[in-house]
Amino acid sequence: MSTESTLIANIGELVTNDPDRSGLGVIRDAALVIEDGRVAWTGPAARAPAADVPFDAGGRAVLPGFVDSHAHLVFAGERAEEFAARMSGRPYAAGGIRTTVERTRAASDDDLRANIRRLLAEMARQGTTTVECKSGYGLTVEQEERAVRIAAEVTDEVTYLGAHVVPAEYQGDTAAYTRLASTDMLAACAPHARWVDVFCEEGAFDADQAREVLQAGIKAGLAPRMHANQLTQGPAVQLAVELDAASADHCTFLSDADVDALASSQTVATLLPGVEFSTRQPYPDARRLLDAGATVALATDCNPGSCYSSSMAFCIAVAVRDMNMTPAEAVWSATAGGAKALRRTDVGHLTPGARADVHVLDAPSHTHLAYRPGVPQTFAVWRAGVQVVREFRSGSGG
Ligand SMILES: [Zn+2]
Secondary structure, rough: OOOOOOEEEEEEEOOOOOOOOOOOOOOEEEEEEEEEEEEEEEHHHHHHHOOOEEOOOOOOOOEOOEOOEEEOOOOOOOHHHHHHHHHHHOOHHHHHHHHHHHHHHHHOOOHHHHHHHHHHHHHOOEEEEOOEEOOOOOHHHHHHHHHHHHOOOOOOOEEEEEEEEOOOOHHOOHHHHHHHHHHHHHHHHHHHHHHHEEEEEOOOEOOHHHHHHHHHHOOOOEOOOEEEEEOOOOOHHHHHHHHHOOOOOOOOOOHHHHHHHHHOOOEEEEEEEEHHHHOOOOHHHHHHHHOOOOOOOOOOEEOOOOOOOOOOOHHHHHHHHHHHHHHHHHHHHHHHHHHOOOOOOOOOOOOOOEEEOOOEEEEOOOOOHOOOOOOOOEEEEEEOOOEOOOOOOOOOOO
16 A cells, blocks of 8 residues: 555546535546545545645546446356357356356366456556445355455455355255255355345345345345346345345345335345346336435346356446436446445545545546446556556556
8 A cells, every 4th residue: 555645636527426525426527636545535626735745637528436236256167159159049047157166166266366366456547446346156065165266365255155056966856956055055154244135036146035045145144135036026135124234135026015115215226237137127117216215226237157257337238228228327336335235434435534445547537437338447446545557658668
């Protein structure tokens, strides 16, 4: 961590997500000071204090780093052929996960480490500074323990997802696998994890089984979150709210009662539009959730099967174009919303005291994230006050 202070000056539009201001808490013609890894000051450029290192943002927009609150990054191999087949008309089924399980089990620790580090670097280059990472492609005690241990090397937001899918060796005996995931597997994984998650869906785990795993996880000191209502209008969202889960993720098929339950709870509805894009499923109805008063987060669900994209900007563009979110709502959901889905108060905003996760866009406003889809717009990134993505300076050779 640098002990020097940095002054980012000449910011055309500073998105603070300050809850005391409306919407994105935008300050125009702004400056921001980073000190000891934290945001030390924000305000009008004309009143900026002096600092050791100046950085001229050149009128660009500055946002909090993206908080990707849902990703599956401990895996080996890829499934491009499955994607191509699906785009030729074959529907997505949860069983495709087992292909990745086989590849992941066969991979060395260092192969898994190299893959997760590659993906995290890819995310950082796109402005993502906080990443949640799940296990769930090991599905044995040793393999799941290995997955959460390797994830914990690179992020604090580690989720134990032993109950991702029933592995082939437990085919036909989901109850026995649920028991394993709630006992020995959980005990091996809990020391490395913060969260416990279940894929509650037809073809995966039913509500009783999900409850068994989540309650055991809570007893082991983990906090719950859930894969809920991705493929069907099942009982998962209600269970997530009942257990005060930090987040119900997917929320693609919701009843009115589900929407009401989310709106009157602390459980964030995390929408993962990259999945619907990559599986040609209908998008979740973000407008309905927002109008009801629910808190909405956007995340990638980056994984080799149902969505192999690590791009939060892509999620924002789809959410605006096809889920009726405004650009401001989508940007908030990809930053402050993700932080709420992880129950974090130190990230997702740029007010004094926040971790200095700073994303300088090569654009004058946050709207460009949706307005210019598919275009790389990350100019520079600081994570905890350390510059992790350097600005491109033409002719400077670096
Ligand atoms: Zn997922």
